Amino acid sequence: MPSSGNPRIDFLPGTLDLIVLRTLTAMGPQHAYSIAARVQQIAGDPVRLNQGSLYPALVRLEQKGWIKGTWRTTENKREARYYSITKAGSRELEAQIDRWQRSTGLVNRLLAGEEI
């Protein structure tokens, strides 16, 4: 049973895609390890995250054509699969950021007790 007993990432659903796309935009092409390191850095809690749980998001994004993976060699002569964001991915990121900001704005206003 794939769902039972697997560790979960403590992110809001859907935010992982946003984080990956954003990381790739900000830092350029990255391999899975460095993306995971970056996510861990942001999350600030190194114990919580199984780095492997990043892969379903990577697969999903790549299959949707938003990121693209290519094999390259690192400075340390190690081979790694580098993911870079595609044009479609950039458009998707903008759309997601826009959506995210609108919904967080709504929640923020709600929490602040403003009239909608």
Place this chain on the structure above:
Amino acid sequence: MSALRRFVARIVNLFLPGRAERAVARELKSHVAFLEDEFRRKGLRPEEARRSAAHALGGVEQTKELHRDARSFVWVGDVRRDVAYALRALRRRPLTASACVLSLALGIGLNAAVFAVVDWVLLRPLPYPSPEQLVRVFTAGTTPATGPAAVTPPEFGAFSGVASLRASAAFSTATRVLAGRNIDAVHALVARVDGDLFGTLGIVPALGRSFRADEIAAEAPVVVLSDPLWRRQFRGDPAAIGAVVTIDGLPHTVVGVTAPNRAYPRDADVWRPLTAREKESNDRELTMIARLREDVPIARATAELGTLARATSLGARTAWADEMQRTDVKNVRTALNAALASSVLVLLIVCANVAALVGARASDRAGEMAVRGALGASRRHLIMQFTTETLVTALIGGLAGLFVGRAALRLLVAMAPIGVPRLSEISMDAPTLAAGFAATVLIGLCVGLAPAIRLSRARGAVALTAWNRSTKISHARRFLVLGQVALAVMLTVGAGLLMRSLKNLVSVDNGFDADHIVAVDLDLRGNRTVDAHQLFHEAIAAAGTIPGVRSAAVSLQLPTQLAGLRAAVGVAGGRDAQSPAVLRPVTPEYFDALGMSMASGRAFSGADTATAPFVAIVNAAFVRDVLGGGAALGARLTTPLVKAPLVVVGTVPDITPGGESDRPALYVAADQILIGGGFLIVRVQDDPRAVLSVVASRVREVAPQLPVDRVRPLADVLEPGRALTRFNTRLVTTFAALALLLSAIGVYGLTASEVAVRWREIAVRIALGASPRSVLLTILRPSAGVILAGSAAGIVGALAVAPLLSSLLHGVDPSDRSMLAMAPAVLMSIGILAAVLASARVLWVAPAETLRTE
């Protein structure tokens, strides 16, 4: 857009899992390497670094699993796993699995074959454009009421003008001799056509053209050949168009060749326009077909035809239209439906057996399922997994059934009576396969779902301990066997009725010995130069020299046909009125060749020549009806067909081919009357089939110009009348035997598991002093109850269904009770046998031992 892209990618990964799998392994290896670097930098030893790296990733295999789920479809993966598991499970129980697969293959295969025949013959529309518009037109007398009959040429002329008919045609068929340059003379069935037959059907010849309207009107000597005849006689040569063939010696030009399997009537070899003389004959022998105008219901055509027929016949006759397809299959519909029903019953019995096997296996595996449930498998998944197993079994069975079905279909088509429409086209094609597949899936689900649901309920510790100890056979299992017994009883009763009616048909007294006779058509049509009498004598002499031949004779007609030359016969010194009788010209050894003995007087001899006094031999019906039962020998008869009066020199018994009663007939010496053809009748010592080719070659030697293509055992001529019954009887008897066998297996299984389940209880009984007899009864009682109840249900069912068979029965009462006890007796014996074997087994093992192992 991106969603579609992802869907495609997942599909690709579903079917090509290998590439992605390798890529993931490589990527994860690199990922772990980075993590190891990190941990080593933090000062861990290589060993610890590797472990920590794997931990930080969350496990390599687990990650791969996550990757798989994301890149493809989880449920498909699940199904694949379930199927793989099912295959493993089947391999672990090869006996059960092969029993299930084999019986399913048999059941599904037989059904597919029978269904293919039913589908092609009864269900598919005729292979013509808008087949629902095609109708047959019948007439019948109103006072007195007579059965459906053909139409006469004038009737056809009148009926074809009816407003609701867009087009119509009529034809009659007759056997003629077809010959030509470079073509062997053969007998061919000629359809003589009036009206636009091909246009009415909406077909065009595959080669050449059909008749033009002016050719039909002018009775032009043109013919269209059937595809088989064209292939046989012209070796499929397109140059046949324009060739000249003779029909009974008259030249005709070939203008077309029909498309295969589309011609009508289906058995015709040649079509030609009806001639004016044939039209004048005014015989009621035209088969009329017509095409209704668009959207005109048959009822309207019937109303118009009826009105017209009554008006033109002054109320003596009526007419109506009926669906052409329904008319075509009228004779075989009941037979085929009965065959389909029996094969479905067999399939049901197969299903019951498989269900019992699966159910028994389910009980065995209750423990396993309970463990899986306890370990967290969801109920849905347990059901899915178990059902997958039965589905896989059913599908393997269905696949094997495909081969069984193909073989069975070949056999069925070969066995089927000639009159079944579209026989040559029947094949297992997409619709049949789809139906077979649907049936297979349905069976898999039905058989698997019930035990699966029952099993999945068994959860937790209770199930773990209690399931293996169930002391009762489930009611469902008993009910299955009860149903089997009932179905088997119904089938055997039906098969018994059919067998008896076939026996009635075959053992019917023909009045002559049909089993040792070879008949050869000596057709002189179109051979006006041949002296018939000379030829007859030569043929008889040639046949007489063949070893094993007892006698040979020639007669104008085969004894299988009662009608013949009609003659009005007057009796000198008797009543003034002339009586109708059939004139049967025969050569001297005729009665001897047929194995008939004279009732009185003498047979014809070589002395009864054209110059000798004219003599006659009369049959019993003649003595009774024409001579009023008076003295026959010496009576003087007159008939317009013979110049001088005939003296009766002998009497013979009636002939009754196929049980039909003979009509008054007088046999005359062939030499004393002019005849233009006949049949050589050769009586042989042993099997007539053994001498067919010798007889044919001898006749060819004396008559090289004749078509000697019809040389056959006389029994074959009688066969068409009983072919349908024979076909049905064979089929249903086979099915009944299968049903009986399968139910016997079911009964045996039930009794055996009765013992398996109650082994402990019985051991206790024995320990307490129960006698072997009482042990036997303990074991037998439940099964016997099931068999008796099943038999009762089956008998009730059989009596209810039997009247439906009545149109297939000959000389048997549908409520005939002689077969009712057969199946129950067999099944009860099997039950008793199983019980005896099982109780012997229980008694053999010392009760103390049994109880100790428990």
